[in-house]
Amino acid sequence: MSKVFEMNHPLIQHKLSLIRDKNTGSKEFRELVKEMSMLMAFEVTRDLPLEEVEIETPICKMMTKVLSGRKVGIVPILRAGLGMVDGFLNLLPAAKVGHIGLYRDPQTLEPVEYYCKLPTDVNERDLIVVDPMLATGGSANAAIQFIKNKGAASIKLVCLIGCPEGIAAVQNTHPDVDIYIAAIDEKLNDHAYIIPGLGDAGDRLFGTK
Secondary structure, X not given: OOOEEEOOOHHHHHHHHHHHOOOXXXXXXXXXXXXXXXXXXXXXXXXXXXXXXXXXXXXXEEEEEEEXXXXXXXXXXXXXXXXXXXXXXXXXXXXXXXXXXXXXXXXOOOEEEEEEEOOOOHHHEEEEXXXXXXXXXXXXXXXXXXXXXXXXXXXXXXXXXXXXXXXXXXXXXXXXXXXXXXXXXXXXXXXXOEEOOOOOXXXXXXXXX
8 A cells, every 4th residue: 555645844834824815826835836736846856866976065075865866756636736836846856747637526526537748768767647636536646647657657636625525546556656745634525525635726826606
């Protein structure tokens, strides 16, 4: 079974409270999501491999550690996942970015794919799928499966807010994918929105209704 890492760092929790507030406007919401994503990226990348190299400081030569060259890819689930990309790229500027477009059918609540564009070398990359909300788990499961179908083997899922139903759905379908999340909320309501949640992340990011 995959692991779930709930991030309780004070800075993450403080910013999470601000994005939950219905009075937080789109500009501030976007900035906070970017900041949270960058903070979460520290934990998500904790296990990136290192190798030793020799450098020369102004004083002397020394052996030190650098990233071993393992490639990273960021894959936002459109459209709300776009709000998390820049936070990760601030720390991983060499990462390639793929995109998966899904929408939730209002009748069946099932994900429908409308776009998928990934780096050609996904099988060589540690891929980080980002989406602010993990509600039913349908979109995350579909996105992860699309990526696996392209040959990817190393995948993590990063969300800001989730609920037990969505987490269980991903763990049951993709037990090899670890989940990183800032908060696990109570439940889903009858319209598949997370309670208490923060509303529709995409609408709040982009100022739509």
